[in-house]
Amino acid sequence: MEYTVQKLAKMAGVSTRTLRYYHEVGILKPARINTTGYRIYGPKEVDRLQQILFFRELGVSLEDIKAIITSPNFDSVSALKDHHRKLLEKRKQLDLLISNVEKTIAASEGRIIMNDKEKFEGFKKMLVDENEQKYGKEIREKYGDEAVEKSNERFRNMSKSDYEAMTSLGVQVMETLAEAMKTGDPSSPLAQKAAELHRQWLSYHWPEYNKEAHANLAQMYVDDERFTAYYDRVQPGATKFLRDAIHIYTGFKA
């Protein structure tokens, strides 16, 4: 089979510009050029294009792809491993970025006050103390001393990355909740996602997850104005919306 640019482009799901560009940089030359100057591609070129697109999917640069497929004995596995290392590096960077953005959002919302990296450890400890001071008594009454102790112990023993994962979840709960409220329906997929995220977040504080307790906690958020003030920052009524979503999610009502 022979193909013109557009035929091949359509088949491969790329633009004709891409094919011309690949010709221009010499990574994929047409089998021949007809009398009127049209590019004509054959089966070999189809295969080659597929190879190119495969590596492109993996995020390899055209230059590297060229090296891979032109050199006959190029070690594609070690090239991929190199690429793999780069990707892991990139993800590390991205994770760092995400956690910084999250901290900034949290700080802007007044949930935390933070700047100095060295204060991180002290900050964690401070949060425990503050949490204990503010809500310790009520939580103690409702869930018993042991639960409070375990929660605090878990918090103190959390690694930095655990802590960041938790912060991340906290931000995501708020964001998803904000989105979900636009639907107005606590049973909507988005609202259920918010409930699910809240469950995940909770798992950092509770030794064991329990649907009924989750439902009760959601009700407590509504009853206690400090919690209400916190979640309603998303939008007035957000706390009740979250409670309803969690009640649907858990199948329990407090």
Place this chain on the structure above:
Amino acid sequence: MEYTVQKLAKMAGVSTRTLRYYHEVGILKPARINTTGYRIYGPKEVDRLQQILFFRELGVSLEDIKAIITSPNFDSVSALKDHHRKLLEKRKQLDLLISNVEKTIAASEGRIIMNDKEKFEGFKKMLVDENEQKYGKEIREKYGDEAVEKSNERFRNMSKSDYEAMTSLGVQVMETLAEAMKTGDPSSPLAQKAAELHRQWLSYHWPEYNKEAHANLAQMYVDDERFTAYYDRVQPGATKFLRDAIHIYTGFKA
């Protein structure tokens, strides 16, 4: 205080070109320009530059930064949340990419044969069966029926993302091992990292981690030619190197 381009650049850790560019696109104009055409920056510009760099650190584009800091009542928190969503999307893409690269590497090394996504579930089950068939007896003898059952059960119950995380670790063990062998020293940081990665990988197969068992397993790798063949694919002697690294890592000798 007043600063020329280079002074400010050095202070902020950017290039002079960057400052000129920021002037050019109007995101940061100097306080004034002296008689000879030099850019002179004042304290207000210093602050503004810090703001710019802050957002830049977060990966926000200059265009968006301009919008953020020029509009007086721009909602920077919701801008950040938007950006956060984009970053999460990006990370998802990146994760997908990484797992695809890993699968490709695994396939190239002949460890798995795979192409069709729909065969994924069946493939997982197949691996359990194969594992059981090949090594079940030996493992049973050394670690008892219960351990084997638990391992298989865990494996079957693994979510797709768990499975991918495990595959990822497997690839990383091999890669780190290859790097570590260049040092020739099983106590080197890189070799110890390989041992640590191996421990993490193991945690997907063992119900509980145990240093002594880890050390024993490493010895078994050396004794059993099938395992040796697997790890020696990195380089001849890699299995022994890994064992030594693990023995140092665990503080046990088998």
Place this chain on the structure above:
DNA sequence: CTACACCTTAACGTAACGTTAATGTCAAGA
């Protein structure tokens, strides 16, 4: 007076195409 470090603008280069613009070609219907 001479170095030498500093400043300026101008303009090309980067990666991988997208997007016009201006123009030539092919197949089919009137």
Place this chain on the structure above:
DNA sequence: TCTTGACATTAACGTTACGTTAAGGTGTAG
């Protein structure tokens, strides 16, 4: 045969956030 419309071509600018020369003016210390 003529026209129409879909297709082809090359050329060249636009994208992002600067890096990198190039060619030349300025400030100051010795």
